[in-house]
Every structure is written in C-alpha cells, then in structure tokens.
Amino acid sequence: MKDFKDRINHIKTEFDASLEQVKNKEALQDIRNLYLSRKKGKITLLFNDLAGLEGKQKPEAGKLINALKTHVLKSLDEKSTEAGTKREKPAPVDLTLPGHKTWWGAPHPVLIFKQEIENIFTSMGFSIADGPEIETDYYNFEALNFPPHHPARDDWDTLYLDKGDLLLRTHTSPVQIRVMEKQKPPIRIVIPGRVYRKETSDPTHLPMFYQIEGLVVDKDITFSHLKGTLEVFLRRLFNENLEIRFRPSFFPFTEPSAEVDMNCTVCKRQDPDCRVCGGSGWIEILGAGMVDPQVLKNVSINPEEYSGFAFGMGIDRTAMFAYRIPDMRLFYENDLRFIRQFSKK
Numbered sequence: 001m002k003d004f005k006d007r008i009n010h011i012k013t014e015f016d017a018s019l020e021q022v023k024n025k026e027a028l029q030d031i032r033n034l035y036l037s038r039k040k041g042k043i044t045l046l047f048n049d050l051a052g053l054e055g056k057q058k059p060e061a062g063k064l065i066n067a068l069k070t071h072v073l074k075s076l077d078e079k080s081t082e083a084g085t086k087r088e089k090p091a092p093v094d095l096t097l098p099g100h101k102t103w104w105g106a107p108h109p110v111l112i113f114k115q116e117i118e119n120i121f122t123s124m125g126f127s128i129a130d131g132p133e134i135e136t137d138y139y140n141f142e143a144l145n146f147p148p149h150h151p152a153r154d155d156w157d158t159l160y161l162d163k164g165d166l167l168l169r170t171h172t173s174p175v176q177i178r179v180m181e182k183q184k185p186p187i188r189i190v191i192p193g194r195v196y197r198k199e200t201s202d203p204t205h206l207p208m209f210y211q212i213e214g215l216v217v218d219k220d221i222t223f224s225h226l227k228g229t230l231e232v233f234l235r236r237l238f239n240e241n242l243e244i245r246f247r248p249s250f251f252p253f254t255e256p257s258a259e260v261d262m263n264c265t266v267c268k269r270q271d272p273d274c275r276v277c278g279g280s281g282w283i284e285i286l287g288a289g290m291v292d293p294q295v296l297k298n299v300s301i302n303p304e305e306y307s308g309f310a311f312g313m314g315i316d317r318t319a320m321f322a323y324r325i326p327d328m329r330l331f332y333e334n335d336l337r338f339i340r341q342f343s344k345k
C-alpha cells in the first residue's frame with residue numbers, strides 16, 4: 001500500500017512540474033493524453049492496478065486515485081482557460097493618423113443629366129408628369145393611334161407580360177394620354193421615365209433606357225412653337241449656338257411629324273470620318289410633331305378648338321453626345337472608375 005501511495009505522490013509531483021512548462025495548446029493536449037488517455041494514461045493504469053490490491057486497501061487507494069484525477073482535471077482546465085484568454089496587449093491608438101476616406105453615394109450620371117433636362121423645361125413653364133411602367137395595350141398603342149396590326153407596332157420589339165394585355169411601356173407617350181384624360185388644356189408637361197424594348201445591348205441600344213417627352217396642348221399652338229421650344233432647349237442643354245434642322249418623318253400620334261437633327265457636338269461638322277455622326281455632321285436627337293387630331297379626339301379634346309405639339313428623346317443616348325461617351329452600356333456596368341467621374345466633388 002505504501003508503494004501505491006508513493007506512486008500516486010510521484011505522479012502528482014511529475015504532473016505539476018510538467019504542467020508548469022506548458023506554453024501552448026498542443027503541449028497541454030499532450031499532457032492530457034499522457035495522464036488520462038483511456039488505454040495508457042498514467043492515471044488509467046493506476047485504476048487498473050487497483051485490482052491487484054488486497055480487499056481492505058482498495059477503497060482507500062481508490063479515494064487517493066480519484067483525488068489525483070480531480071486535481072489533474074482541474075489543473076488542466078485552469079491552464080487551458082489561461083491559454084485561451086491570454087491576449088496580446090492591443091497597440092495604443094494613434095489619434096494623429098489620418099482617417100480612412102469614405103465614399104459618399106452620388107446621383108448616377110444618367111440621373112444627373114435627366115435633372116439638367118428637367119430644370120430647363122421647368123424654367124420654361126413645363127411641369128413634370130409621371131406614369132406606370134407596366135401599361136395596357138390601349139395606353140401604349142391604341143389611344144396613340146396605333147390600331148391593332150398597325151405596321152408601326154413592328155418598329156418596337158415590345159415585352160409583353162403573361163397576363164391580360166399588359167406590357168412594359170415602349171415609350172413614355174402613354175402618360176400623355178393619362179394626363180389628357182384627367183386635365184383639360186392648357187397642358188404643358190414633360191414626362192421623363194424608364195422604357196423597355198426587347199433589344200440586344202450594343203453601344204447604342206439597351207433593353208431598358210430613359211426617355212423624356214414633352215406635350216403642349218392649347219389654343220392656337222403651331223409648328224413654330226414646337227420649333228422655338230426645341231431650339232431653346234437644345235441650345236441650353238448643349239450650351240452652344242447649335243444649328244438645328246427638321247426632317248419630315250412619320251409617327252402614328254403626330255401629324256405632321258419630324259425628326260430633329262443638330263450639329264455633331266463631337267466633330268463640329270469638321271471630320272468626315274467622325275464616328276459619332278458618321279461624317280454627315282448631323283446627329284438625330286429628337287422625334288417631334290403636331291399632336292394628331294385623332295389622339296385629341298381619343299381623350300375628348302376638341303381638335304377644332306385645341307392643337308398641340310409633342311416631342312421625345314432618349315436621355316441615355318443624348319447623354320452619350322453631351323459627355324462624349326462612345327458606348328451607352330458604360331452607364332449600366334457599374335464600374336466605379338467610370339461612374340465617379342460624374343459626381344460633383
């Protein structure tokens with residue numbers, strides 16, 4: 001029995017000494033294995049040897065071994081907590097270091113440009129109107145004088161929704177109808193907004209883009225009013241003494257209709273190889289015309305009493321000319337190196 005007690009004391013001394021030396025978790029685990037592993041742990045072996053003792057000595061020896069085991073477990077736990085919670089002292093904060101630069105959000109270049117356009121028109125007495133992007137066939141086409149099966153419908157690859165006759169509007173013109181249904185002349189509005197067409201993106205086409213269109217309806221409105229309004233608008237937008245020309249064209253909802261061209265802002269009509277105007281010196285910028293009498297009748301406005309003009313242009317496309325950007329897709333690729341060039345400080 002005395003041998004057994006000596007053995008226990010010896011193991012305890014040895015354990016305490018080696019625990020002192022432990023510097024990391026791996027070493028701690030090694031010690032745990034050495035004393036407590038199920039087959040060959042030093043304490044496990046002591047329990048095994050109990051069987052060789054005489055009957056009366058067994059309980060006393062068992063108590064001693066249990067006490068040793070409790071001591072070992074407790075010491076290992078303490079050591080492990082100590083190792084786990086020990087942290088390196090944090091470096092003192094240097095309050096004189098410069099801060100990290102924070103990027104603030106800014107309006108998207110297309111929205112900045114849209115705002116500029118809106119400001120010009122509101123200063124000319126126009127108000128801003130808005131409408132839904134999901135439209136019915138009636139507002140997008142029929143009320144604007146595109147009867148079913150009219151060939152002009154084929155000019156636009158329309159995105160139809162599954163249910164009913166709903167579609168994603170192909171132009172902002174349905175808002176003209178919605179406004180004229182509710183409001184009697186005089187009407188002077190511009191309608192900016194997103195429109196959708198089933199187009200494959202390329203440098204000058206996108207499946208979603210911004211349009212702005214204008215509508216004026218009042219007594220004695222003539223083509224001269226249209227011409228004067230667009231001249232003032234384009235010269236203020238491009239800040240140049242632009243030349244403008246009107247070419248005859250066709251739109252179902254205006255009669256007569258015109259395409260509006262302006263001088264090429266990139267080559268100033270000087271470069272026969274200009275990529276933007278193709279050397280012609282002119283850029284097609286707007287579609288316009290006098291509101292077709294049938295459209296006025298569709299919204300119960302008497303065309304004998306009132307007349308009006310309407311015009312429309314792509315905001316993204318015009319922004320390309322204004323900022324001299326070669327590819328419209330750049331606006332939507334979210335490359336911050338591109339986008340940040342437009343934020344005002």
Ligand SMILES: [Zn+2]
Nearest residue numbers: 264267274277
């Ligand atoms: Zn040009």
